[in-house]
Amino acid sequence: MIFPATVPRAEFCLPLLLLCDRISWCRTVEEDEGALGGGTDHFTKLPFCQARIPAPLGPARASFFALIRDLRSQKGDFAARFGRLALAALGDSAQGATESAMDILQLLRGSGIALAGESGGGDAVREAVVWQARLVLELGAIIDEEAEALRRQLAEIQTRERSLFAGLHGEETAGDAGDRPETSAAVEDPASERMLRLRLRAWTRLYTFAEDGAGPDDLLITDRVSAWERLWDTARAVSCAEPVTVAELSVPVVDENTEVRDFLARAAAFRQEAAAALVGLEAALRPGAAVGNSLPPASVALWDAALQRHFPASAGTTGRLTLVRFVGLSRAGLLRAAFDDATISKTDTAASVCLGLFVPRFF
Structure with a gap:
């Protein structure tokens, strides 16, 4: 796993x-077809x-994916508000986290995305927790995709620079060291570390949600x-x-x-x-x-x-x-x-x- x-x-x-x-x-919801x-x-x-x-979503799956598409494209205040609430719901303040998670659940229910008692137990707090975990993990996946796209772009630029450098020096090739772009370990800044902590908390809550989840x-x-x-x-x-x-x-x-x-x-x-x-x-x-x-x-x-x-x-x-x-x-x-x-x-x-x-x- x-x-x-x-x-x-x-x-x-x-x-x-x-x-x-x-x-x-762990997949946040059933596969989007x-x-x-x-x-x-x-x-x-x-x-x-x-x-x-x-934690399968069932009938609410299509609406959830529509929301995620909006988050990916950053369209509308509705999606932006969900993004902010999802992160706040896993913040350092336990009271603020619970309030934000419940705000998410109320918005989702008001929009018809979340159904009352969908988690099976009818526990609103538990339902809110798993919803905000889903959203944070989806936001994390979007961040990963954007970071990977940026990494590939930088690698392509680096390859072109090596080729240009070799051409300026009259060389046919930049040698073995230039055959492949250099890769180095990413330096994680405080913001990315905080996002990682939020994702780990969200993943833990999702992974341990069901009795047989872990x-x-x-x-x-x-x-x-x-x-x-x-x-x-x-x-x-x-x-x-x-x-x-x-x-x-x-x-x-x-x-x-x-x-x-x-x-x-x-x-x-x-x-x-x-x-x-x-x-x-x-x-x-x-x-x-x-x-x-x-x-x-x-x-x-x-x-x-x-x-x-x-x-x-x-x-x-x-x-x-x-x-x-x-x-x-x-x-x-x-x-x-x-x-x-x-x-x-x-x-x-x-x-x-x-x-x-x-x-x-x-x-």
Whole structure:
């Protein structure tokens, strides 16, 4: 289960297919069969992508997507007000958050988008909370799309500049360093960090909305370092057991030049060759695994050998996947404590929680 993204990206999800044959993520509502499909829509329809919908909308789905289309195009005061309220509803003030969430629900009901008692329990506050979570996550997806479009534009400009520079110096090529645009880790400013915190809180509320929403065997994987650090710090603060690093694994780098079908074929062959390592990894991540159980060096060596054989282009630059297990914590309890200011009680404790951090480029 990847988080907090509600729209999976190839560069994040494809490398994880070395670990398993299926990736899941939380979808805010049921799939829109209309015109919302964007550039990533085809990717989500591939067999290895599995969406989970903790709080289906049902009859209100069409109206919700109409609102999201307005948010995307920034049309009208109505959509703008929803955007402001959605962010305020997850703010630092608990009282202000509740009031803003209820304002959202009243506006939605007044417009015919939200139905009274749609959450099944008739609890207005609970219904308001899940509605504002949906809106924040949709706003986050829009921000991600805009950031990705900007990144691609900057990469194209950088490529043209390199080509022009090479031409001015009478060179046929800028050399190996100029064949591909440079990529560097994004520097997260305070505004983007605050938005990430809001998205993590919204995702946690959506993921844990239903009783069965937080799957007992989910391996939660994020590519947000600050989210990982927050979970790590929270787990260490509330658990008496030291976190267990199960494995640190190299994975191939995926970019816009990666051909999906070819990658899937290579990943399937990789899993077959590294089957023994995967069996050991599954055992180490299992909730009932012995404390301190981690992937043995021989299995890591088998993984690396299979990676080099099936993804030789990854020899110089690889991604990194770190897997950790926290004993004595429940998945929902840890998420709420880390991102939703909750306190883990004795009823929240369970066998263990498995977390993963994905770093797309590791030199």
